[in-house]
Amino acid sequence: MATSTSTSGGGGARPWRTALLTLRDESVASPSPPALLALLRRLLLPPSSPSLAASAAALSPHEVGSDVAFLAEKAAAAAPCAGAADALRGVCHLIREVMCKTNTEIDSSGWLAVLTFLHELVKCSVEGACLKGHCDRTSALNTLSDCLQILRFLSKDLGRCGSLTENSHVLRVLILIISCLQAELNMTDKSNGSGISSHISVSTNNKNQNTWDMEISAFSMMEDILCKIASSMSEVLWQSVVEVLRKVMDSVTARNLIIESSVMSRFYTSFLRCLHFVLSEPKASLSGHVSIQRKSISVVTVHMISLSF
Incomplete structure (x- = not known):
C-alpha cells in the first residue's frame, strides 16, 4: 500500500x-x-x-x-x-x-x-x-x-499468519468471485457465438482476456489458501470449493479449450493445483463427485496438449 x-x-x-x-x-x-x-x-x-x-x-x-x-x-x-x-x-x-x-x-x-x-x-x-x-x-x-x-x-x-477463520472467510469470497467470473466467460462465449469449440484463442478479445486474468488471480489466491487450510477446513467449505471447481471444469471440458496461450497455461496450472488440494484432503465421500474425477483427467489432458503448442 x-x-x-x-x-x-x-x-x-x-x-x-x-x-x-x-x-x-x-x-x-x-x-x-x-x-x-x-x-x-x-x-x-x-x-x-x-x-x-x-x-x-x-x-x-x-x-x-x-x-x-x-x-x-x-x-x-x-x-x-x-x-x-x-x-x-x-x-x-x-x-x-x-x-x-x-x-x-x-x-x-x-x-x-x-x-x-x-x-x-x-x-x-x-x-x-x-x-x-x-x-x-x-x-x-x-x-x-x-x-x-x-x-x-x-x-x-x-501473510502466513492468517487464522483458519480468516482464511475460510477469504475462501468463501473467492468462491463467489470465481462463480461470477465463470458466468461472465460463459455469457461472453454465447454473445460471441463461440459455442463449443476445439480450439479457441482468448487473445482475440481484450475484455475476455481480462476476465481470464481475474479468474487466474482468484484461483492463485485460492491455491495459496488451500495449501494452508485444506487439511483443516470444514466439510461444508470443502463441498463449496468442490462445487465451484466442478462448475468451472464443466465449462472447460464442454468447450474443449485447447489454447496456445500463456494466460490459459497459468489458468490450468492454478486450477489443477486447487483441484489437487481438495481431492488430496477429502472431507466427505467422493462418490457423488465421480464426474469431477473423470473430468479432471480431461482437464489435465487439455492442459498438456496446450503446453505442447
Missing part, C-alpha cells in the same frame, strides 16, 4: 474524518438498513468522493484501518436493501482506493468485517449482474476487480 505522506493532524484529512465521524455519530442510534443506506450515499458517495480517499492518506494507518473496518461493517448491514447495488459498489471502490493510497493497518476483527462486506457485496449486487446486460456486467467486473485487489492487500497483510 502507498505510504502516508502527511501527519494525522493535517488539514488535508478533514473530508475523510468529517465523513467517518458523522457516520459513527449517526450510527449510534442503530438506524434501519434503508436509513443506513441513505446515510452512506449522503456522506461517502457524492461526486466529490475521490477526494475522500486522498484525504485519508493524511491520517495514521491505525485510524484509517479502524475507519475502513467500520465502513465495511455498516455497508454490509445495508446490503439487503433494494437498490443498494450501486452504493455497495461505490463503498467497495472507495475502500480499494483508500488501501491503494495509505498504509492501512487493520486488525483481525477489522479484516473479518471487510470480508463479510465483500461476501455480501458479491452475493447481493454482483452475482445477478453477471447474467444481465452489457452495462451491468461491465460494472460487476469492475467491482470484482476491486474485490480482488482488496483481497491481495489482505493476503499481504496476513
Whole structure:
C-alpha cells in the first residue's frame, strides 16, 4: 500500500474524518438498513468522493484501518436493501482506493468485517449482474476487480499468519468471485457465438482476456489458501470449493479449450493445483463427485496438449 505522506493532524484529512465521524455519530442510534443506506450515499458517495480517499492518506494507518473496518461493517448491514447495488459498489471502490493510497493497518476483527462486506457485496449486487446486460456486467467486473485487489492487500497483510477463520472467510469470497467470473466467460462465449469449440484463442478479445486474468488471480489466491487450510477446513467449505471447481471444469471440458496461450497455461496450472488440494484432503465421500474425477483427467489432458503448442 502507498505510504502516508502527511501527519494525522493535517488539514488535508478533514473530508475523510468529517465523513467517518458523522457516520459513527449517526450510527449510534442503530438506524434501519434503508436509513443506513441513505446515510452512506449522503456522506461517502457524492461526486466529490475521490477526494475522500486522498484525504485519508493524511491520517495514521491505525485510524484509517479502524475507519475502513467500520465502513465495511455498516455497508454490509445495508446490503439487503433494494437498490443498494450501486452504493455497495461505490463503498467497495472507495475502500480499494483508500488501501491503494495509505498504509492501512487493520486488525483481525477489522479484516473479518471487510470480508463479510465483500461476501455480501458479491452475493447481493454482483452475482445477478453477471447474467444481465452489457452495462451491468461491465460494472460487476469492475467491482470484482476491486474485490480482488482488496483481497491481495489482505493476503499481504496476513501473510502466513492468517487464522483458519480468516482464511475460510477469504475462501468463501473467492468462491463467489470465481462463480461470477465463470458466468461472465460463459455469457461472453454465447454473445460471441463461440459455442463449443476445439480450439479457441482468448487473445482475440481484450475484455475476455481480462476476465481470464481475474479468474487466474482468484484461483492463485485460492491455491495459496488451500495449501494452508485444506487439511483443516470444514466439510461444508470443502463441498463449496468442490462445487465451484466442478462448475468451472464443466465449462472447460464442454468447450474443449485447447489454447496456445500463456494466460490459459497459468489458468490450468492454478486450477489443477486447487483441484489437487481438495481431492488430496477429502472431507466427505467422493462418490457423488465421480464426474469431477473423470473430468479432471480431461482437464489435465487439455492442459498438456496446450503446453505442447
